[in-house]
Amino acid sequence: MVLIPPGSFLMGASESDSQASNDEKPQHRVSIARPFAIGRYAVTFDEYDRFCAATRREKPGDEGWGRGRRPAINVSWDDAVACAAWLSEQTGRHYRLPTEAEWEYAARAGTATRWSFGNDESALGDYAWFCGNSDSKTHPVGEKQPNPWGLYDIHGNVWDWVQDSYHGNYAGAPADGAKRSESCRTADRVIRGGAWLDLPAWLRSANRSGSWPSDRLGTLGFRLAQDL
Secondary structure, three states, X not given: OEEEOOEEEEEOOOOOOOOOXXXXXXXXXXEEOOOEXXXXXXXXXXXXXXXXXXXXXXXXXXXXXXXXXXXXXXXOHHHHHHHHHHHHHHHOOOEEOOOHHHHHHHHHOOOOOOEOOEOOHHHHHHOOOOOOOOXXXXXXXXXOOOOOOOOOOOXXXXXXXXXXXXXXXXXXXXXXXXXXXOOOOOOOEEEEOOOOOOOHHHHOOOOEEEEOOOOOOOOEEOOOEEEO
């Protein structure tokens, strides 16, 4: 886990960003009042398989790419929440999915650029697995360079589930980093970061999408947050 300090940032994309979608707007200031921790890496198969064994759950498939240090995939939002609850019970510490605002705050790591390393798309391959270099599969976590706060694969490899329900824009979004409540699309939960099959624009810090909470896909994983 990586300690994330309190602070404020501009969440979402600016009107001048030609790669931005409408659901990334309006850009708005969010203040994170308390420190929290977030996983340095996405939860791996090694870690998730221990949870499955302890709770007698069926282990998710790996698409034939291998397990070990690769990020756990084919894990639903419901599975990720259950894993966090189990780990909390085992350790006496409160683990959970990050809120969407916490995820973007940690991903940006003090930056205001398209990606946490800047605006130069040609550098993306140094930091992320995406459609241009992934060979159409996941890769073990931590093989690329981290963001400025030491988070690996925050761009690409697999999408990260977060707590929030998906809304089509940021109108009325909370300014304190809290989880956003359900909307008319209550079935969807937000996913962040992009995956191994995505174009560079989908890996930007501001990019977001949604998925049904029961979805289990080869592009979907998660990283945990921890209350301090």
